[in-house]
Amino acid sequence: MSKYRMSIIVCGGVTCITDNNAIIIQNPKQEINKNGLSEEIQVITSGCFGFCEKGPIVQILPENTIYVNVKPSDAYDIVNEHIIKGKKIERLLYKDPKSKEIVDNSGQNNFFKQQFRIALRNCGYINPENIEEAIAYNAYQALGKVLTEMTPQDVIDLIKRSGLRGRGGAGFPTGLKWEIASKSNSDIKYVVCNADEGDPGAFMDRSILEGDPHSVLEAMAICGYCIGASEGLIYIRAEYPLAIERLKIAIEQANKYGLLGENILGTGFNFKISLRYGAGAFVCGEETALIHSMEGGRGEPTFKPPFPAEKGYKGKPTNVNNVETFANIPAIILNGAEWFASIGTEKSKGTKVFALAGKINNVGLIEVPMGTTLRTVIYEIGGGLKNDRKFKAVQIGGPSGGFLTEKHLNTEIDYDSLINAGSMMGSGGMIVMDETDCMVSMAKFYLDFTVEESCGKCSPCRIGNKRLSEILDKITKGNGTIEDLVLLKNLSNVIKDTSLCMLGGSSPNPVLSTLEHFYDEYLAHVKDKRCPAGQCKDLIHYYIDAEKCVGCTLCARNCPVNAISGERKQPHSIDQSICIKCGTCIEKCKFNAVFVK
Amino acid sequence: MEKIKNLEELKKLKEELKSKLMINDSGKTVRIRIALATCGIASGAKEIYDFFISELPKRGIDAIVTQVGCMGYCYAEPTIEVILPDKEPVIFGYVNKSRADEIIEKYIKNGQLIDGILPKTFKSAIETPMFL
Numbered sequence: 107m108s109k110y111r112m113s114i115i116v117c118g119g120v121t122c123i124t125d126n127n128a129i130i131i132q133n134p135k136q137e138i139n140k141n142g143l144s145e146e147i148q149v150i151t152s153g154c155f156g157f158c159e160k161g162p163i164v165q166i167l168p169e170n171t172i173y174v175n176v177k178p179s180d181a182y183d184i185v186n187e188h189i190i191k192g193k194k195i196e197r198l199l200y201k202d203p204k205s206k207e208i209v210d211n212s213g214q215n216n217f218f219k220q221q222f223r224i225a226l227r228n229c230g231y232i233n234p235e236n237i238e239e240a241i242a243y244n245a246y247q248a249l250g251k252v253l254t255e256m257t258p259q260d261v262i263d264l265i266k267r268s269g270l271r272g273r274g275g276a277g278f279p280t281g282l283k284w285e286i287a288s289k290s291n292s293d294i295k296y297v298v299c300n301a302d303e304g305d306p307g308a309f310m311d312r313s314i315l316e317g318d319p320h321s322v323l324e325a326m327a328i329c330g331y332c333i334g335a336s337e338g339l340i341y342i343r344a345e346y347p348l349a350i351e352r353l354k355i356a357i358e359q360a361n362k363y364g365l366l367g368e369n370i371l372g373t374g375f376n377f378k379i380s381l382r383y384g385a386g387a388f389v390c391g392e393e394t395a396l397i398h399s400m401e402g403g404r405g406e407p408t409f410k411p412p413f414p415a416e417k418g419y420k421g422k423p424t425n426v427n428n429v430e431t432f433a434n435i436p437a438i439i440l441n442g443a444e445w446f447a448s449i450g451t452e453k454s455k456g457t458k459v460f461a462l463a464g465k466i467n468n469v470g471l472i473e474v475p476m477g478t479t480l481r482t483v484i485y486e487i488g489g490g491l492k493n494d495r496k497f498k499a500v501q502i503g504g505p506s507g508g509f510l511t512e513k514h515l516n517t518e519i520d521y522d523s524l525i526n527a528g529s530m531m532g533s534g535g536m537i538v539m540d541e542t543d544c545m546v547s548m549a550k551f552y553l554d555f556t557v558e559e560s561c562g563k564c565s566p567c568r569i570g571n572k573r574l575s576e577i578l579d580k581i582t583k584g585n586g587t588i589e590d591l592v593l594l595k596n597l598s599n600v601i602k603d604t605s606l607c608m609l610g611g612s613s614p615n616p617v618l619s620t621l622e623h624f625y626d627e628y629l630a631h632v633k634d635k636r637c638p639a640g641q642c643k644d645l646i647h648y649y650i651d652a653e654k655c656v657g658c659t660l661c662a663r664n665c666p667v668n669a670i671s672g673e674r675k676q677p678h679s680i681d682q683s684i685c686i687k688c689g690t691c692i693e694k695c696k697f698n699a700v701f702v703k
Numbered sequence: 704m705e706k707i708k709n710l711e712e713l714k715k716l717k718e719e720l721k722s723k724l725m726i727n728d729s730g731k732t733v734r735i736r737i738a739l740a741t742c743g744i745a746s747g748a749k750e751i752y753d754f755f756i757s758e759l760p761k762r763g764i765d766a767i768v769t770q771v772g773c774m775g776y777c778y779a780e781p782t783i784e785v786i787l788p789d790k791e792p793v794i795f796g797y798v799n800k801s802r803a804d805e806i807i808e809k810y811i812k813n814g815q816l817i818d819g820i821l822p823k824t825f826k827s828a829i830e831t832p833m834f835l
Contacts, residue, residue, distance in 0.1 A: 113816050153779055153796050153821040165822070168791075221775075221825030228829065230738060230774035230784070239769075241713070242720035243829060250710035309742070316740040317772015348741050364706025365713075372709040437828050471775040473825065487824065 111146045112189060114138075116176075117163040119154025119467070119489050133181030138189075147189055154468055154489045156220065160200065173198035220482055222449065223473045224457045225273075225310075225433040229317030234352050237359035240320040246365045248436035249324050249331075253373040258288060258332040265435070267443035269455030274300060274391070274428030275503065275532045276608070277454070277521040280435075283425060287333040287415040290423035295335035297326050298419060298426040300396060301342035301349070304388040305504030306555060308535035310459040311429035313471050315342070315349035318433070319356035325427075325435035327366060327377040333425050338379040341396050343386045353381060388505070388559035392607050393418075393426040395561065406561045407607035428533070430459055450476030454520030458531065464500075464538035465492045474519070481515040484538060495540035499623070503532025505552045505559075506612030508619030509545065528619050530612075544641035545624040546631055550578040552616035560610065567610030570601040574617060582642045586632040595621055640702040643687045647703055650691075652677035654699035661691035661700065733759075733766035733811055734786040740773035747799065748781035754803050755783075764811060776821055785810060794821040 114134050135149045155163045160174035166188060173184065176198060187193045199208045223229070232239040240246075252261050266281030287295065299322060303311040315322065326338040342350055357379050360366040368376050382400045389395045390405040397419050399405040418424025434456060438446045447455050454476040460483065463469050467489035474483060480500060484490070491497055499509040508529035510517065517523050521531050539548065553575045562568045577594055580586050598614030598621075605611040621628060630636045637645040650661070650670075655677040662670040662678055669685040672678030680691070692700045707713050737743070737752045752770060759766045776782045779796025785806065786792045795806055796819060809815040 110815060115816070115820070115822075117822075118819065148815060150816050150820070151818045153776070153819060154824075155822045156824040167816075219824060219826045223825050223827040226773075226775070227827045229740075229772040230736065231827070231829065232771060233769045234772050235770070238720050239724065241717050242724045244717065246713060247717065250713050254710045313740055313742075313773040346741075348744070362704055362706075364708070371707060371713060441828070441831070468776075468778050470777040471773055473775075 110148045112148075113167040114147065114149045114184065114189070115152045115165040115167060116149065117153075117155050117161055117165075118151030119158065119161070133178050134185055137181050137185035141185065141190065143185075143189070147185075156468070156487045156489065158486055158490055164198075172200065174200050220474060220478060220487055221472055222457055222475050224437050224446075224449075225314060225321075225430045225459050226317065226471070226473050227437060228321065229313060232318065234317055234319055235355050237320065237356065237363060237365075240318070240356075241363075244436070244440060245320040246324050246360075248439035249327050249365065250371050251439060252328050252331055253371055253375050258334070261328065261332050261439070262288060264443045265438065268438045268446040269443075269450070269453075270431065270434055270438060270446065271454065271521060272428060273430035273434070273458065273533070275506070275530065277531060280427065280431055283415065283427070284329060284332050286413070287335075287423050287425040290333075290416050292423050294337075294420075294422045295333055296419045296422055296424040297329045297333065297335045297338040298393075298396070298400070298414075298424055299326055299338065299340040299432055300391060300393065300426050300428045301340055301346070302384050302386075302391040302396060303343070303346075303429070303533060304386070304391050304559075305533050305535040306552075307463045307537050308461045308504060308533055310461055310471065310534045312346050312349050314429050314433050314459075315346070316352055319349075319353050320360065321433045321436055322429055323353075323356055323360055323366060323379055325432035326379060327370065327375075328435055328439070329425055329427065329432070330377045331375055333423070335425070336376045336378070338377060339382050339400060339419070340379065341382045341384055341390070341400055343384045345386050350381065350383070357381075387561070388555070389561045389607070389609050392609060395607070396426065397424065404561070406563045407609070409606060430534070451518060451520045451523075453522055458519065458534060460534045460536045462488050462536050462538070464536075465495065465540040465543070466490070466538040467492055476520045477518045479516050479518050480510065483519070483536070484515070488538065491538065491540050495542065497538070498541050498543055499539045499545065499548075501529075501537040501539065501548070501552075501616070502535070503530040503615075504535050505555045506530065506608065506615055507532045507535075508615045509539075509548070509623060510619075511623045528622065530615075542639055542641065544582075544637050544639040545620045545627050546578060546582055546637075547639075547641050549616045549620040550575060550582060553578060553613070556609070556613040560613075564604070564606050564610055566601045566604040567613060570597055571610075571613055573597060574601070574614060578617070581628065581631050582637070583644045584631070584635040584642070586628075588632060591621070591625075591628055591632060646687060647682055648680050648685055648687060648689075648691060649701055649703060650678050650680060651699045651701060652679075654697050656697055656699075658696070660694050660696065664690050664694045666690065731765070731788050733764060733788070735766055735768045736771045736784040736786075737768065738772065738774045738776075738780070738782045739770035742773060742777050743780050743782065746780035748783075750800070751781050751783065751798050751803050754800055755807075758803075758807060762807060762812075764807065766811075775825065779821060782821065787811065787814065790814070792823070794823060795819070796821045 162176050164173045164176045262285050270280045271277040384390050387405045390399045392407045395405045395407040414424040457473050459473045514527045557571045560567045601614050657675040669681045755768045781798045782796050784794045
């Protein structure tokens with residue numbers, strides 16, 4: 107039915123466009139027209155292929171040949187050799203970087219795909235509100251297999267062999283966690299799913315619950331079978347109304363089909379799941395605080411031991427896992443521990459979902475095998491930085507994590523390498539920053555989040571973080587001293603050492619890691635009273651370059667406080683005593699005449 | 704719906720449902736998946752969903768339109784996937800009403816691709832042979 111015999115698809119991703127893409131698309135069009143093929147062959151642009159290092163990319167359909175590093179002058183050959191004569195152009199095919207051999211990629215659908223989806227395997231494929239689509243895509247097959255063919259210990263051993271570690275942040279081995287809960291002696295036990303996703307900019311768990319809720323329900327039932335629990339609870343924040351709605355529908359449908367509830371699949375195993383709503387307090391992601399909140403108490407962490415596996419919800423043994431951890435379980439049972447363990451690095455197996463955000467072109471939800479480098483994630487999957495700006499840092503692990511810099515870009519992402527580099531896996535928020543981001547302000551942003559979210563139980567976190575925030579505020583206002591930098595570091599270490607829970611214990615991480623990697627930037631604020639990124643309002647001034655200003659008056663007319671004066675067609679100037687540094691003049695100027703110093 | 708009594712029944716049901724989906728995927732019917740997670744809905748995907756539901760029958764196109772979860776292309780929401788009979792799936796990003804109209808008129812009716820299609824950048828475990 108297609109009118110066109112072939113299509114030439116030119117990458118229109120931002121990185122490729124800057125590489126002469128406009129000409130690359132024009133040239134094949136001209137060649138096609140010259141040969142009178144415009145009725146048969148179509149030339150279109152696409153979004154980013156996620157292989158920007160080799161861009162610009164050109165793809166020929168239907169045979170799916172992919173050409174890399176294409177230059178405008180290659181258009182002639184693509185049309186005359188490939189399209190007309192059907193001969194592939196070898197010099198434009200991808201060469202394996204190690205063997206230097208040409209890789210004929212025709213027909214290989216997964217040639218460029220650095221992403222591999224296990225936890226998100228069904229997201230985007232099935233209707234999350236229709237259990238039949240989920241069943242068609244293997245939902246509850248793993249549960250059936252476990253209940254009829256395996257003992258609880260078999261399953262626990264399989265999960266242990268797979269090497270799955272908790273995806274909520276700390277990376278505790280999941281199989282071991284289940285084993286501890288299974289050995290606790292009690293008539294009643296609970297399975298809890300931690301869906302209290304709270305890191306700023308993170309939405310991995312929400313997307314799993316909204317796209318494939320059955321994967322989590324199935325895994326909770328499997329966990330129940332393993333540890334000897336017949337009740338599961340999902341602790342989810344009330345700010346996720348769509349995820350809650352879809353979970354409710356999924357639970358109802360699973361009950362109706364006999365896949366949850368009494369005597370599941372005729373095996374005599376009972377398991378019911380219900381929801382508990384959180385009010386969106388960050389600290390309730392900590393498992394003891396989460397349990398107290400579910401019991402109706404204050405969301406405050408308590409000392410471990412006893413661990414929830416011994417004494418958790420209502421004093422009974424409780425196994426708490428994160429959404430993404432659960433979503434991996436059915437795939438591991440169906441495909442085998444060895445399959446899962448073959449993906450990833452030595453100590454971190456499988457994949458990790460990241461919410462990629464910040465100053466990056468392809469903001470999105472990604473899932474990559476452990477061991478993928480930060481460079482691949484940022485420059486290929488993420489399509490590089492917006493507006494071609496320079497990479498400065500990437501923040502991983504949320505308010506408890508740290509900032510990684512240029513020198514860490516080749517770090518292979520796994521639990522241990524991130525800790526060695528001074529950050530942590532966390533739940534999967536990844537925020538990219540460019541040269542215009544002030545690291546002192548960023549540290550303050552994360553710290554203010556912690557100050558807001560501290561439950562207030564322990565003084566180091568409640569009072570210490572407040573003091574840290576005040577010192578940072580002082581520095582960004584240009585009133586900091588060298589002694590403040592020493593104090594920042596010492597106080598951070600005290601908070602780290604003396605807090606009860608991980609929220610407090612890791613809260614100074616953003617301060618410590620910026621101090622380590624961007625000490626010069628702190629010094630500039632403190633000694634020179636200057637903000638190199640041009641963000642701290644008290645330390646910057648706006649000026650007009652008299653050479654560049656043409657006197658169009660646009661800035662003066664838009665200045666909200668009338669701080670700009672000057673005759674028409676004459677260079678303008680800004681009165682620093684009136685200027686409120688709102689940045690409107692920079693935005694409005696069409697001649698790049700306004701600058702910040 | 705009667706409760707599924709054992710694993711055999713579940714396996715049988717899976718095969719039935721799968722072949723039903725496959726017929727939809729490879730038969731004469733056009734299949735459209737619209738990413739309706741929070742992020743998609745916030746960028747207007749619900750309106751696009753309603754647009755396809757109301758416009759396709761009016762234009763005489765037999766299609767199955769379903770909502771799905773996040774495809775991951777947050778920067779290009781709303782995103783939709785269109786599977787024409789016997790064709791590879793194609794993902795379209797930045798779908799507003801005029802683009803949706805273009806997708807129906809150009810791609811669904813004539814098989815003509817339009818600018819800005821999104822290359823699929825991931826492989827899912829469900830595409831591995833062991834899983835199917």
